[in-house]
Amino acid sequence: MEAMYAQVNDLNTQWFPAGTKPFIFNEVIDLGGEPISADQYTHLGRVTEFKFCNHIASAFRRDYPISNLGSLGESWGMLPSGDALVFVDNHDNQRGHGAGGDRILTFYEPKEYKAAVVYTLAWPYGHPRILSSYRWPGGRLGNDGEGPPMFGDESIKPVSDSPVCDDGSDWTWVCEHRWRQIMNMAEWRNKAGGENWNIEHWWDNGNHQLAFSRNGAAFIAYNYELGGTMTETLQTGMPGGAYCDVISGDATSSGCSGATVTVNGDGTATISIDASSDDPIVAIHVGACSGCGK
Secondary structure: OHHHHHOOOOOOOOOOOOOOOOOOEEOOOOOOOOOOOHHHOHHHOEEEOHHHHHHHHHHHOOOOOHHHHHHOOHHHOOOOHHHEEEOOOOOOHHHOOOOOHHHOOOOOOHHHHHHHHHHHHHOOOOEEOOOOOEEOOOOOOOOOOOOOOEOOOOOEOOOOOOOOOOOOOOOEEOOHHHOHHHHHHHHHHHHHOOOOOOEEEEEEOOOOEEEEEEOOOEEEEEEOOOOOEEEEEEEOOOOOEEEEOOOOOOEOOOOEOOOEEEEOOOOEEEEEEEOOOOOOEEEEEOOOEOOOOO
């Protein structure tokens, strides 16, 4: 592999700065105890961190408080952040194959799945990868070798260019990457500083409520309790102003299509989240102020 990678050309200078290398990651399933270990490949590029799938699923299945996620990273027995490629599910383990089995969260459990993917994008550990997949006949663990959606003549169905490509059938493209909550959190992560470790103003209730800010540019809060409304005045670390919650909507030219969060001059904001909502999360960043959208 070293010999092959050494022959890979730099990226096209029409699109990338001179000397830019392609992004390389290697798939190694290492849950501990395997004869092949992930750290044998980190000098070649990023390596898939399958332990992350299990940890994030356990948290959002409420096996333990999500407040524990405040230390998620290398201290949990995973690769150093700069070596890890992280994800909630992949093409194998979403079907019960490979590492994780039926504990892995997938689009079949949308509330839990969105909460886990949002946290993966918010938390500065590893380089995140988003899976975009399809639903197949038989459900998650049935007919688990089924290929992509097809017509009767076995030609592959096209992917709709609409924001939601899922047509509701039992064999259809799902396009998780287009879900508003996930798509908007990709921008949130960029505004927050990507993988740079800059957690600020951590708060939790010792159970399933937490909040933190990053880099003075982004803030997120969860109420993942089984019920009730969380109302807390929290430090966001952000400049004062009116911001759009990118989980419930988008910034528009006239305001917000979802909830609006007002940050006071001292950086505090009163956050209210109903745990019974489909997405019991609030996320704001400096690029989504009220009235500054398209």
